[in-house]
Amino acid sequence: RVELDRKAAQALIDGAVILVKQGVATEELQRCPSASGLLRLGRNVFTLQGRRIVKQGNKYQVGGARFTSCDCGGDEAPSWEIRAYQADIVPRERAWLAFPLLYLKGIPAFAMPLAYLPLSDRRTGLLFPQFNYSGRDGFVLSESLFVTLGRSADTTYSLDWFEERGYRHRLELRTVPGTGSRVDTRLMFMEDDKLAADENTQHLKRRISLELDAYAGRGTQWGLQATLRLYSDSDINRHFMSDMAGRAADYAPSIFLVEKRTRHALISLDAAYRQDLRRTNVDLFGSQDDEPILRQSHDTIQRLGAARLALLPRKLMGGPLTFSLQTEIANMATWGDAFTDWGGDGTPNEKEIRYQDPLVAGDYSGDDGLGGEGDGEYGEGELRRAVRLMVEPGLAASVHLDRFLSLAASLRHRQMVYLPNGPRTPAPSTRGISFAEMSLGSEWSRLFGQGDGRHGHLMAPWLKMVGAFRGLESDGPRQYFDAHDRLLTDAFQALAGFETAWYRFRPGRGFVRTLKLTLMQGLDLRSEKIAQGAAVLALDLDFLRAQAWTGIDWQSRSLAEIDLSLRIWDRRGDSLSLSYLYLPSRRDEAGRPLPLSAQTQMEPGLLFGLPAEPFRAMGETVHVVEPTARLALAWGLGLNGGLSIDLRGREVVWYAGGLRYQSNCRCWGVSLSFRMPKGQDFPDIFFLLDLAELGAAGGGTNQRF
Numbered sequence: 001r002v003e004l005d006r007k008a009a010q011a012l013i014d015g016a017v018i019l020v021k022q023g024v025a026t027e028e029l030q031r032c033p034s035a036s037g038l039l040r041l042g043r044n045v046f047t048l049q050g051r052r053i054v055k056q057g058n059k060y061q062v063g064g065a066r067f068t069s070c071d072c073g074g075d076e077a078p079s080w081e082i083r084a085y086q087a088d089i090v091p092r093e094r095a096w097l098a099f100p101l102l103y104l105k106g107i108p109a110f111a112m113p114l115a116y117l118p119l120s121d122r123r124t125g126l127l128f129p130q131f132n133y134s135g136r137d138g139f140v141l142s143e144s145l146f147v148t149l150g151r152s153a154d155t156t157y158s159l160d161w162f163e164e165r166g167y168r169h170r171l172e173l174r175t176v177p178g179t180g181s182r183v184d185t186r187l188m189f190m191e192d193d194k195l196a197a198d199e200n201t202q203h204l205k206r207r208i209s210l211e212l213d214a215y216a217g218r219g220t221q222w223g224l225q226a227t228l229r230l231y232s233d234s235d236i237n238r239h240f241m242s243d244m245a246g247r248a249a250d251y252a253p254s255i256f257l258v259e260k261r262t263r264h265a266l267i268s269l270d271a272a273y274r275q276d277l278r279r280t281n282v283d284l285f286g287s288q289d290d291e292p293i294l295r296q297s298h299d300t301i302q303r304l305g306a307a308r309l310a311l312l313p314r315k316l317m318g319g320p321l322t323f324s325l326q327t328e329i330a331n332m333a334t335w336g337d338a339f340t341d342w343g344g345d346g347t348p349n350e351k352e353i354r355y356q357d358p359l360v361a362g363d364y365s366g367d368d369g370l371g372g373e374g375d376g377e378y379g380e381g382e383l384r385r386a387v388r389l390m391v392e393p394g395l396a397a398s399v400h401l402d403r404f405l406s407l408a409a410s411l412r413h414r415q416m417v418y419l420p421n422g423p424r425t426p427a428p429s430t431r432g433i434s435f436a437e438m439s440l441g442s443e444w445s446r447l448f449g450q451g452d453g454r455h456g457h458l459m460a461p462w463l464k465m466v467g468a469f470r471g472l473e474s475d476g477p478r479q480y481f482d483a484h485d486r487l488l489t490d491a492f493q494a495l496a497g498f499e500t501a502w503y504r505f506r507p508g509r510g511f512v513r514t515l516k517l518t519l520m521q522g523l524d525l526r527s528e529k530i531a532q533g534a535a536v537l538a539l540d541l542d543f544l545r546a547q548a549w550t551g552i553d554w555q556s557r558s559l560a561e562i563d564l565s566l567r568i569w570d571r572r573g574d575s576l577s578l579s580y581l582y583l584p585s586r587r588d589e590a591g592r593p594l595p596l597s598a599q600t601q602m603e604p605g606l607l608f609g610l611p612a613e614p615f616r617a618m619g620e621t622v623h624v625v626e627p628t629a630r631l632a633l634a635w636g637l638g639l640n641g642g643l644s645i646d647l648r649g650r651e652v653v654w655y656a657g658g659l660r661y662q663s664n665c666r667c668w669g670v671s672l673s674f675r676m677p678k679g680q681d682f683p684d685i686f687f688l689l690d691l692a693e694l695g696a697a698g699g700g701t702n703q704r705f
Helices: 026-030 035-040 236-240 596-601
Strands: 002-005 011-022 043-056 061-068 080-091 094-104 107-111 115-118 128-135 138-148 153-162 166-175 182-190 206-216 222-231 251-261 264-277 302-315 321-331 386-402 403-422 427-443 445-449 455-471 493-505 510-524 529-540 545-553 558-567 575-583 585-587 593-595 622-634 638-647 651-662 670-675 684-690 694-699
Touching: 011 035, 222 264
Parallel strands: 128 694
Antiparallel strands: 002 011, 011 043, 043 061, 061 080, 080 094, 094 107, 094 115, 128 138, 128 684, 138 153, 153 166, 166 182, 182 206, 206 222, 222 251, 251 264, 264 302, 302 321, 321 386, 386 403, 403 427, 427 455, 445 455, 455 493, 493 510, 510 529, 529 545, 545 558, 558 575, 575 622, 585 593, 622 638, 638 651, 651 670, 670 684, 684 694
16 A cells, blocks of 8 residues: 655555565566566565555655565575664665564574664774684784765774784775775784794884875876885785785885876876885885895885876878877986895995895805996996986888788887986996887688577788897996886897687677687797797687697797686586696896796787786796686585695695585675695685675685785
8 A cells, every 4th residue: 555645745655565676677677577576576685574664755764674685585584684663764875773683584583672774885884893814823803993984985994903913903095086086095003013022023013004096087188196005014915915916026016107198199207116025024114234134125126207208199191101209208216235136326335145046145245256236347237226318209100901901010219318327327328229010911700600690700810020129329338227128139020920710699798709719920030040939729618718828939949838727617606727837937148037938929129928927027937737616515505625736846835725605595695715825834714704785794815814
């Protein structure tokens, strides 16, 4: 029964069920289903019942209220339901309940005289407590207070207790000042009992971190971007980050960038600082001259201020030829002793050690035959402070000879002038690099079948001639500031490639690629030898996804890279995944370990290979395999597990597993998982309780403790 009061603008409803639906198509509602049919459509993410409901505006006064976010279907009792004598409810915001009673599967379990429930993502109040166990620090308990600061800002204060470390304070602030702008700030402070108890780490006991991510003007003419990562010591990530990638970070980047976009140009100012995290027990906000060498600050190249102007490609005389220009002035510097990379500010110092054994204690005189600050002479890569001027003009042209054939060519020259500064400054120097490229490509496609059974086939061969040549160079030390300085030798190669792919039509999704094969091969025209080669095979089906990348170094007759991934799943929720990576490394002329794939595929100016990854940049041979599996048991239970095996060292890097439960009502779930990394005596244990729209307790496996 419904009564409408036009003067009071309210409705009175007796014996009604109000549903908040999800996943219901408009055409299904247009068929006018019955009441029982409406209950079964899509998912009921919120169900409200009452003997008497008065609706005024967006508020509900409910007598004899019953509500839940469960959708168990049929006549089955929901996993949880709250009943109250009287309820004042604003959907998606909050609810005040008089004499509420919690029912679990239809059985009364808990009662209170009065209760307040937040029904939205942003309501001031205490969050669910978190409970975990760390194999490094014992039990970890957390509680957080969430405070809204208006429509566009909120903050969270958290207090964490570590059994072995003490209390940690965390403050987070999030704000969206306007369209295209956002600021996220995170501050942490801790008096670490664990470090204070050790005389070797006592100076690191006061632990502070500041993280900031901000941008403004995204998509507009003016843009600002800032990323800040400042830590009081080099071990914070290893101690407080639960995922393995976070623990293994080599540096923390801080970047500030301001740019102005116009119709024809891009002007930007930037400064970058990378805090070195490679060594342990380093106080990065202080100096311990009387401590061992490994507690000194470390060498990291910074862009301590840079200005850049880029003229966007412009057509010349209305034809296919375009002109572009990039100019930059940057102040490159290091703030620490460069004992890991053969050079600092040019001042002799006795802390120089060999790159091959950076952690070996003993003689740090620099008398290793490789040169260094201590030898009184400048060697390869030893210039570490300079103002660099760069100008790079370029010409490019692209034409389509017919429907199936395209031709493109480009020519650019990069000239860099170095103005060193600091003690014992060497003479200014200059280096020039010219890049040339010409490519010829084609593409054919065909369709097969009719209607939803259509298939498509694509073939795309291409041929490139690429070269990089040094010129306009003066004598002086060679610099290694960033990717612009890396080219050491001339290169001239022919690159050929062929791609073929098979597509199938899927209603509502269009043509979906199911199989792709790419072959690439290079020829070194200077030495007249076969250069790098690569093959990529990708398969994507309804139950399987796989990709295999293989790189070959023909000159050394060895594999340069193998990168495999495979995942199989079924409708029950079972899945099996397997990844394998083999990345052999060899030392270059300077003695630095460099992946063979980077030496062959990523020759500067001849980018040819997979996208650059941090672990592919420099380091020893990587040879790992990682299998993971998920098994869906009965009654909503599931198991998962996995491990990482270092085949080179013949050891397990980590293994993990867990048990999860998801209710058939789709309104709550719980999981208990563990991970045992190498070097720990006890595992990390994670507990996660998901109560639909009411929040979560515990932490996921990729969250910070």
